[in-house]
Amino acid sequence: MSHIVIIGAGECGARAAFALRERNFEGQITLVGAEEHLPYERPPLSKDALLNRLEPKLVSDAARYADAGIEVLTGLSVESIDPAGKTARLSDGEILAYDRLLLTTGARPRPFPGLSGANHRIRTLRTHSDAVAIRAGLQPGAHLAIIGGGFIGLELAATARKLGARVTLVEGLPRILSRGVPAELSAVVAARHKAEGVEILCGVTIQELSEGPDDARIFTEDGRTIVADLIVVGIGAVPNVELARDAGLVIDNGIAVDAHLRTSDPDIFAAGDCCSFPLPHYGGRRVRLEAWRNAQDQGTLAAANLLGTEEAVSAVPWFWSDQYDLTLQIAGIADGATQAVWRHVAEDAFILFHLDADGRLIAASGIGPGNSVARDIRLAEMMIAARVRPDPVALAAPGTKLKTLLAA
Amino acid sequence: MSNWVEVCATDEIDEEDVIRFDHAGRTFAVYRSPDDEFFATDGLCTHEKIHLAEGLVMDDIIECPKHNGRFSYKTGEAKGAPVCVNLKTYPVKIEGGTVFISVA
Numbered sequence: 212m213s214h215i216v217i218i219g220a221g222e223c224g225a226r227a228a229f230a231l232r233e234r235n236f237e238g239q240i241t242l243v244g245a246e247e248h249l250p251y252e253r254p255p256l257s258k259d260a261l262l263n264r265l266e267p268k269l270v271s272d273a274a275r276y277a278d279a280g281i282e283v284l285t286g287l288s289v290e291s292i293d294p295a296g297k298t299a300r301l302s303d304g305e306i307l308a309y310d311r312l313l314l315t316t317g318a319r320p321r322p323f324p325g326l327s328g329a330n331h332r333i334r335t336l337r338t339h340s341d342a343v344a345i346r347a348g349l350q351p352g353a354h355l356a357i358i359g360g361g362f363i364g365l366e367l368a369a370t371a372r373k374l375g376a377r378v379t380l381v382e383g384l385p386r387i388l389s390r391g392v393p394a395e396l397s398a399v400v401a402a403r404h405k406a407e408g409v410e411i412l413c414g415v416t417i418q419e420l421s422e423g424p425d426d427a428r429i430f431t432e433d434g435r436t437i438v439a440d441l442i443v444v445g446i447g448a449v450p451n452v453e454l455a456r457d458a459g460l461v462i463d464n465g466i467a468v469d470a471h472l473r474t475s476d477p478d479i480f481a482a483g484d485c486c487s488f489p490l491p492h493y494g495g496r497r498v499r500l501e502a503w504r505n506a507q508d509q510g511t512l513a514a515a516n517l518l519g520t521e522e523a524v525s526a527v528p529w530f531w532s533d534q535y536d537l538t539l540q541i542a543g544i545a546d547g548a549t550q551a552v553w554r555h556v557a558e559d560a561f562i563l564f565h566l567d568a569d570g571r572l573i574a575a576s577g578i579g580p581g582n583s584v585a586r587d588i589r590l591a592e593m594m595i596a597a598r599v600r601p602d603p604v605a606l607a608a609p610g611t612k613l614k615t616l617l618a619a
Numbered sequence: 620m621s622n623w624v625e626v627c628a629t630d631e632i633d634e635e636d637v638i639r640f641d642h643a644g645r646t647f648a649v650y651r652s653p654d655d656e657f658f659a660t661d662g663l664c665t666h667e668k669i670h671l672a673e674g675l676v677m678d679d680i681i682e683c684p685k686h687n688g689r690f691s692y693k694t695g696e697a698k699g700a701p702v703c704v705n706l707k708t709y710p711v712k713i714e715g716g717t718v719f720i721s722v723a
């Protein structure tokens with residue numbers, strides 16, 4: 212094999228490129244990215260980058276790509292793939308011939324239904340330039356309205372409060388973070404936001420958004436009008452699958468891959484936010500994750516499999532979010548749990564362990580100031596991978612070192 | 620020139636565990652390995668300056684609590700993404716059941 216092309220220069224694509232070299236691949240590597248920057252970290256965009264970082268936090272600096280012999284083409288997108296001829300066509304007309312291809316095209320914000328055209332006061336947050344534009348609108352006293360009580364919206368709310376903006380957050384469901392986060396944790400998050408002065412409106416259906424020269428407005432179904440200087444829509448993300456679909460690859464809530472991250476074309480792999488894959492430890496159900504460590508893990512795994520290692524996905528999903536001084540961490544997937552065990556970690560810090568009907572640990576969700584829950588969540592993740600059935604009483608006892616339960 | 624500083628009694632660090640040690644405006648992480656040796660590194664992760672002592676020690680690895688960056692605490696070596704800058708390590712000695720590190 213002589214040329215591996217990676218389409219999508221985000222966390223996952225960058226990781227895959229380096230991992231190929233770590234595995235001693237000596238052929239040509241081309242990493243193509245539509246954004247103008249070298250691959251950078253997205254998590255800071257809703258957190259401290261909005262406060263104090265003018266430049267994106269790069270995954271690696273230019274010298275490391277050069278040293279590793281990775282050619283990075285930024286500001287160029289791949290417009291089509293010809294799987295039969297094994298070529299990819301770039302937006303500048305160039306044709307790249309590949310031996311194997313990796314798709315790490317990520318995801319993009321789900322647009323607000325019915326909203327079209329370029330909006331200045333109604334935005335989404337995914338890229339560094341989105342963050343720059345949002346920050347410009349967050350002067351002290353400005354009114355920010357956020358649509359969607361998911362992680363990105365809530366992190367943005369916290370950051371905007373630090374910048375002195377007034378924040379209203381509108382969520383259609385009865386509570387924030389209803390996807391994948393237990394009610395006990397989302398209650399802690401909601402209470403904290405309220406204490407910090409964020410107005411959270413749950414169970415509110417939005418009828419329409421409008422933008423004028425001086426403000427942007429949310430019209431709710433129950434007749435309210437929320438007038439803001441800036442509206443940020445955070446209602447989830449959709450995977451970038453168009454390129455794969457046009458090439459005839461199977462799509463199923465993302466670019467469908469097998470446990471080895473191989474698409475329906477044997478020479479094309481996909482990884483990260485753009486793909487759906489069978490999740491081990493959970494009966495092989497097909498999921499698509501939008502998580503930073505998953506992007507790294509799958510990038511590393513895809514590199515191995517591009518080179519012919521038949522290694523299956525084995526990682527347990529893991530995610531964190533930072534809001535104010537609180538960090539929330541979740542390992543595993545709690546759907547299907549029949550029992551939750553509460554563990555007190557410290558004042559203001561606790562973990563819920565989720566067990567299935569067989570008593571197996573399938574997820575753990577924790578929240579607390581700083582990194583107070585991190586170590587136990589990490590151990591829980593290892594217990595999930597080891598398919599442990601821990602004693603619920605021991606799990607709940609603050610004195611039990613979780614390490615001792617790993618072998619249970 | 621070495622500058623030995625007293626950290627704690629040996630039994631204040633569990634086997635395969637780590638504590639935070641602050642001294643003269645600096646912060647360190649001091650480890651006890653599963654085979655009962657002691658080591659010391661800079662206290663903060665090289666990714667985002669997070670205290671490593673809240674992380675998890677497994678064999679000769681310290682894993683950062685924030686984003687799971689991994690280092691060898693014996694050599695300071697960064698073991699891959701998201702961390703790529705090594706940790707500085709410091710000499711450790713045990714005398715009369717007390718752990719000392721050389722912070723010079």
Ligand SMILES: Cc1cc2nc3c(=O)[nH]c(=O)nc-3n(C[C@H](O)[C@H](O)[C@H](O)COP(=O)(O)OP(=O)(O)OC[C@H]3O[C@@H](n4cnc5c(N)ncnc54)[C@H](O)[C@@H]3O)c2cc1C
Binds near residue numbers: 287485
């Ligand atoms: C604001 C924000 C905060 C986040 N915070 C957290 C967090 O706290 N914790 C956590 O676990 N996760 C977090 N995430 C999620 C995490 O950042 C993503 O899971 C991760 O970035 C996914 O990496 P990826 O490489 O798969 O996709 P992406 O990062 O989306 O990268 C894909 C890249 O491919 C490019 N591309 C797409 N199509 C083409 C094409 N045809 N040609 C060329 N280039 C193309 C895109 O422009 C993009 O640059 C956050 C995400 C955002 C947006």
Ligand code: FES
Binds near residue numbers: 684685687688689702
């Ligand atoms: S702060 Fe340590 S890995 Fe990110």
